[in-house]
Amino acid sequence: MEPASLDAQLIDAAAAQGDTPAAGRVFLDSAGSSLPPSAVVDAVVGHLRREAEIGGYRAAAERRDDLEAGYGLLADFLGCAPDEVAFTDSATRSWLSLLDAIPLGPGDRVLTTEAEYGGNAIPLLRVADQAGFSVEPVPSGPDGSIDLDALRGALDERVRLVSLVHVPTNGGLVNPVAEVAAAAHGVGALVLLDACQSFGQLPLSLAGTGVDMITATGRKWLRGPRGTGVLAVRRDVLARLRPRLVDLRGAVWTGLREVELRADARVLELWEHSVADRLGLLAAVRYASDLGVDRIAASVGDRAARLRAGLAEVPGVTVRDIGAQRCGLVSFTVDGRSAEHVRDALADRDVTVTVSSLPSTRYDMTRRALPQVVRASPHYFVSHAQIDTAVGAVADL
Template sequence: MTMDIAALRRDTPACASFVHFNNAGASLPPAVVVDTVVEHLRREAEIGGYEAQAEAAARLEAVYGSVARLIGAEPGEIALVENATRAWDMAFYSLRFGPGDRILTAQAEYASNYIAFLQVARRTGAEIVPVPSDESGAVSLPELDRLLDERVKLIAITHVPTNGGLINPAEAIGRRARAAGVPFLLDACQSVGQMPVDVEAIGCDMLSATGRKYLRGPRGTGFLYVRRALLDRLEPPFLDLHAARWTAPDRYEVRPDARRFESWESYIAGRLGLGAAIDYALRLGLPAIRDRVFALAERLRARLAELPGVAVRDVGARRCGIVTFTRAGEDAAAVKARLGAQGIHVSVSTAAGTLLDFEARGIPDLVRASVHYYNDESEIDRLVAALASG
């Protein structure tokens, strides 16, 4: 599919005001997402929150189908939650670990996930084993094979780390997890929305994602996928009257579907906005989105590499829409502030986000410029010119 970039930019009015290269933080939503959220909030003001929810029941139910189509799942395998961290936590803390059990993860694993590993290891005596990276920076598959034994109770990997263009080999990891009978939890926070993600092709048992990043949805939205075959083995770390039913004074029954991981109270306008964002992406097509995003990112890397004193820091044999770099003599926060003053949005990655990876690479911080399909080539030129003039 050929994208009409001019039309997509008109559908994103803020493109006329500044250059937004912070899509791995929070993308600019298209007009339909903004309108969907605002219209529902207005309807709540007009008739009441419960009444507006009842009126939108069919549209809310349709969001589960949209998420399922997006990742190749079934609607009953989807839970809608507040954010990707909550989605990931609900899956991870449903698993049971004991002394000597092993959790295999990546060197570039995200801080929120690793902190949860540390907490569970402290409570249970489980061990955290980071799989060494290969020469490209991705999870080493031979090292994974070496470590994958009867002690391993979970493989938990971030598909696209927050601090670079790397795409970890999720499908190859999934094949190994299936063969070993080990649950595989994939953090797809940065990959869903910028490339096709199919849970059957990947072979993951659980997947967490957010609305605000490459899906271009509202903040405060996310989802969890749990494979149906695993559902009955997982009881969420906490329950309410939506996740379970109180059947007798001393008994309850957990829901049979993935909505056992949800709470009764939720951001209804945001859920509708998430559905609108997913439907927007599906209409464009994830292969077309991937091709556009990856091409823009490679163009940006090439232009940055031409600048004296600028070093592109991305790793990985396959790279996505996240571009990271450093500039000699200027820390990342200063670069961000200088670009921001010129109407160019980027972000900063530090060791606080991926400690093991930063320590291994000996880098104190990085500037992160993350592109999306609505960015254009002139914006890349503008970023490069701003860096060159500093």
């Protein structure tokens, strides 16, 4: 792409900051919990005010059509059908609900990547210990992403599930999703894609990636409220799932001892939820859709590349990102300084970053002998000048 064409595609940071009052500070933690745009804040606060006026049930009834339309809105954003998506209260809830519904037992094998997230690994290992299946990390290739040859060599008819993290929490790599899905499907295995760090940052499609299930959160790159999550399940995969922990949202009590499960992805929803937060999530989906995910990805990539290049020029700083394809997460270490010290020192200068530590990605951090890294994640509302300010603040350490 020619430079002029790229510039035309990028989102103007100043315009985005107009919708983001707190973006005047150097905020580099959208991989943790981003700054919501005003439209999201207005949707959440406005509904809470309405609940205070007439009560939660009546306020929800007023927005019934909007909430129902949200399934189509989310489906369009995720490249699937409305009956293939569901809303939850977090990415963790989405992931746990799907894991619990996948039939796994003695002799079965589950493959993960070395980028597996601790929030997934802990329940997976716990369930494996109880149910008798094995959990096996597939080695990374030289660039840090999953080694596709090693994956193909590990696959056999006993592999029931491949747990794939699209973008790990501790670095900038983007794993090759379509290739993993194609290989796994060759032996009949399901593919569960953790899209926490790609949802709202990169183009993401259930049909386009070829995966069977997707889980994600609203609070990160989508810029939605905390306490929101989504999942998507291919229609033909739903019949292979065995949901256990369902309530009156996912099933109907049809007899004294009988229940009838829903036939769509909403079987994995719970009846109780924050209506205000869900409306805020839908506002965030509309906001991102209006901007265009391709433009968001290009803009985030532009900011991250500038930050990565600037940090690489600072003596004593080592950029720790891996992967042939990289995105908006930038990880680094500073000689002689703990990651917590760097985070706190930058906070004193109104530069917000966070820390990714060993328990979050134990396979990968152990392989690379890294106890922790500083993680910076600039969104499209961060200007080039703010990136340079952040680099200067690190250099001053």
